[in-house]
Amino acid sequence: MQTPDDEQFEAYLKRFHPIAPEPVPTLSVSHSSRRSLPFGTWLAAVAAILVIGAVILHILSNRVVVSNRAGDAAITERHAPSEPLTMRSANAWLATAPSFKAAVDDLAFRSQTNPLPQGKQSAVAVLSKEKIRL
């Protein structure tokens, strides 16, 4: 039989609340996975849209590049310099070229488009004929 004193003391003890334990790892993981499931789906959808967009852009830009290259070739052929390459002509070449890449490409293949005058040889051709003893 409990006395009123016991009940009072019991009530006093109950005012002290035991501290909660740390969360169970699995419970918190399952909680977050349930929450992140729609987020994951959403993320996958966004990623898919981005990939599709990137592919479409890539295809479109390739088409533009192809058509640009055709145009560039026409333009560069038109403006191809026949005189030897100097700083001045290179600057003029870069200024008139539709793009830097096109200009560099044309300058690189310039030797093929402009053959050397009759009776002259390029340095590379001369060196290739030299017999070098190693």
Place this chain on the structure above:
Amino acid sequence: MGRTERNTAEIEALYRQHGPALLLFASAISGDRGRAQDAVHQVFLKAIENGSVSQAKNKKAYLFACVRNAVLNDAKVQDRNMPLDVDSVWFSPPDRDYAGEQNLRRGLGELPDDQREVIVLHVWGELTFSEIGDLLGVSSNTAASRYRYALAKLRGSMLAKENSCADSR
């Protein structure tokens, strides 16, 4: 909602509701807060795996029994009797009564193991003497009797401590 999700949700609710008292009970038996925490986690992880809690008639009493078994099994494996760790905080005190909290912990620590178990199960676990008797394998009368002794002893030691503190001031 699937069966597993329903089971997990139920276990989450049980953990929120009874977790603090279960941890206190495990601490009161094992004497070590870390081991107590491990035992409580172990019980709930097993409950998630096998869904045993949902089959239990009295879920709260079942959880206390599981925690007790987990602590005692662990103690068997460890093969050592650890003294009660009274330095770690067990309660959030009312009105920032930290001295009271420390006094209560010391008082609980001074109780014999069987009396400490009963007082924790009845006051903070809110189990009846019949449920406590089933859990500990004793009659409900024995459980009630242990409780009365424990309550008197705890009150005495807490009052003595309070008085000694008052005298020292």
